[in-house]
Amino acid sequence: MAALAAYVATKGPGPAIPSEQYLAGEGDAAVGAELFRINCAMCHNVAGAGGALTEGKFAPPLAGVSAVHVYEAMLTGPQNMPVFNDANISPEDKANIITYLKYLDETPSVGGYGLGDLGPVSEGLFIWIFGLGAIVAITVWLTAKSN
């Protein structure tokens, strides 16, 4: 992979593979979270669960994505993702964002099963089907005559 990158670099200037110091996830997760909410969350979801764009395009979930991929994606803007160059989000802030994503990956959901972290859509669907379903089933049982 490094050899391939070196070959591409001979063809013209471009961003290099980011250095290790920004990828370790040792930045400030709180700063990273604020930057993530401002710059990333509208497409990638505040919990990094991904989301839909126009005409079938989508922003992918960020859980389990390696730090080097996240960094390179910010720098180059793959597909329809905008570019976040080092003047917009500094390398230290990119490291903070990576730290936040690592924190999301490593922290278990305290509130129980997250239902895909999609918020009111999946949670509402769940309670609508299973919550109301249970109420209907119990009502039928309560009012039926015993055999």
Added chain:
Amino acid sequence: MAKDHDGTNPRAGTTLEKYRDDQLPTPGTGVVASDAVENPGFEPFRARVSDVDPAKARANERRVSAWFVLSIIGTVFAITAYIVFPIVDGEPGTIRNNNLFLGLGIALALVSIGFGAVHWSKSLMDGHDLVEQRHGTRGTEATRQKAIEVFELGNKESGFGRRTLIRNTLIGALVVSPLPAVVLFRDLAPAENPVPLLQHTMWKKGTRLTRDPSGTPIKASEVTLGSAFHVIPEGLNESEHKLEEKAKAAVLLMRLKPQDLHVSQGREDWNYNGIVAYSKICTHVGCPVALYEQQTHHLLCPCHQSQFDITQEAKVIFGPAKRPLPQLPITVDSEGYLVAQSDFTEPVGPSFWERKL
């Protein structure tokens, strides 16, 4: 005779008459239909298995008590789980386990009591249908007479009807006492006319475009092709009503190839070498529009899927929004930083009654 404090009156304290022949439920003012459906009465009584087979009745009895035993097990489980899964400081995962198993135990205990009680009543308690008539709520004649006497005695002892000065001033005091509420509730209305607030933002000639949230200014040379910057006006972080101002003044800055932009007349100098700035507040209901696709140049609002085409000055190409996003005219100052040429030329965000455009 009206005094009854010693309890000598045997009728004192009697409750309502439950039911009297002269107080049958009346039809009230309801229209009596000439072809009303006849009350079919009850279905014929059908004995349950518990009624005819003592062995089945005993089986049901065991089932009901099994539910109640299960409830006891649930309670014991909840107490055990609380001890076995303690909440450890600094380990949020332990809160989940603690809550989960404690909750499951308590839920099992309570639901089992409910299920057992319902199964008991359905399978073992008397199974005949019955009707309970409503009864009138009129008290007995003696009760009513006594109530009138209490009032009359009260009037006589207090002189309420005789001392008219006291009575009238009391009524007057009660009538005016809610007036402070009028003053209080009046203050819930906006203190000043909100329309000018909706028509203007913090942007004015020469205000630098700065990064959200740091507030550092942006050089035109830093906005490379395909970039998207989230922008707030300079000085927003120090302003008094920071959130209110940000909700109006938030801007998305993008750089396209200049030849991709279809610039209309009068807006030729609103972009700078293909760098354009548009209000981030959706013209539909005001969500922040920031899902920018750098290849298609479409901007998507996540709330109701309105789509704006940045190459055509944020024209609406899909969804419920009715107007394009307002464009912020920008240029560069002598140091190369991006600055606004003026405020937005129209109100940002959703429609309001007094909006002229």
